[in-house]
Amino acid sequence: GNSVTQMEGPVTLSEEAFLTINCTYTATGYPSLFWYVQYPGEGLQLLLKATKADDKGSNKGFEATYRKETTSFHLEKGSVQVSDSAVYFCALPDSGNTGKLIFGQGTTLQVKP
Amino acid sequence: GAGVSQSPSNKVTEKGKDVELRCDPISGHTALYWYRQSLGQGLEFLIYFQGNSAPDKSGLPSDRFSAERTGGSVSTLTIQRTQQEDSAVYLCASSLLGGAKNSPLHFGNGTRLTVT
Numbered sequence: 236g237n238s239v240t241q242m243e244g245p246v247t248l249s250e251e252a253f254l255t256i257n258c259t260y261t262a263t264g265y266p267s268l269f270w271y272v273q274y275p276g277e278g279l280q281l282l283l284k285a286t287k288a289d290d291k292g293s294n295k296g297f298e299a300t301y302r303k304e305t306t307s308f309h310l311e312k313g314s315v316q317v318s319d320s321a322v323y324f325c326a327l328p329d330s331g332n333t334g335k336l337i338f339g340q341g342t343t344l345q346v347k348p
Numbered sequence: 349g350a351g352v353s354q355s356p357s358n359k360v361t362e363k364g365k366d367v368e369l370r371c372d373p374i375s376g377h378t379a380l381y382w383y384r385q386s387l388g389q390g391l392e393f394l395i396y397f398q399g400n401s402a403p404d405k406s407g408l409p410s411d412r413f414s415a416e417r418t419g420g421s422v423s424t425l426t427i428q429r430t431q432q433e434d435s436a437v438y439l440c441a442s443s444l445l446g447g448a449k450n451s452p453l454h455f456g457n458g459t460r461l462t463v464t
Contacts, residue, residue, distance in 0.1 A: 278352070278439060278455030279453070281452040324390070334443075337393070
């Protein structure tokens with residue numbers, strides 16, 4: 236089946252620093268790719284998505300570009316805020332159109348003022 | 349509108365007892381998922397319901413785990429004879445269409461299960 240690997244955390248940054256969280260995938264075909272975010276004490280919520288190669292998903296200042304050449308979907312933000320402190324998950328559908336969504340291990344981001 | 353609701357939010361139980369975790373999905377969502385989130389382990393898929401199709405149970409870790417979805421809406425995850433390794437946050441999610449291609453998952457806040 237499909238799989239996803241993301242960089243281990245925790246990542247600790249100062250406010251206004253540049254953020255990159257790496258995500259690479261192994262997949263049959265070209266499935267949609269997703270980033271979910273989990274704020275403290277809450278469930279996961281969709282942050283952004285890209286449905287085909289070279290698409291760029293963006294939301295709340297975060298961006299990620301679907302790169303089929305490098306099988307990557309790295310999450311970036313130019314200037315992080317304390318409120319961005321959360322756990323970030325890269326995800327993609329499993330192969331065979333089963334409906335199952337496969338998640339990475341999650342990367343904890345802590346932004347200090 | 350209301351989001352995905354899970355109850356209880358916290359559950360402490362003794363080893364060997366049975367527990368039931370409840371999930372109320374968003375109305376009209378055909379797909380419902382259960383995941384388990386353990387510290388440092390990411391999200392582990394447990395089971396997936398899509399409409400009236402047979403559920404995908406491929407992620408259930410043992411026969412002590414079972415789930416049902418009544419009337420295409422509310423779902424209950426049951427863990428029998430709980431063990432300490434069952435301690436985790438159990439997350440439920442629903443999706444309008446399932447398949448995940450253009451139908452994102454909406455998660456509840458989870459049930460934190462602690463087995464003592």
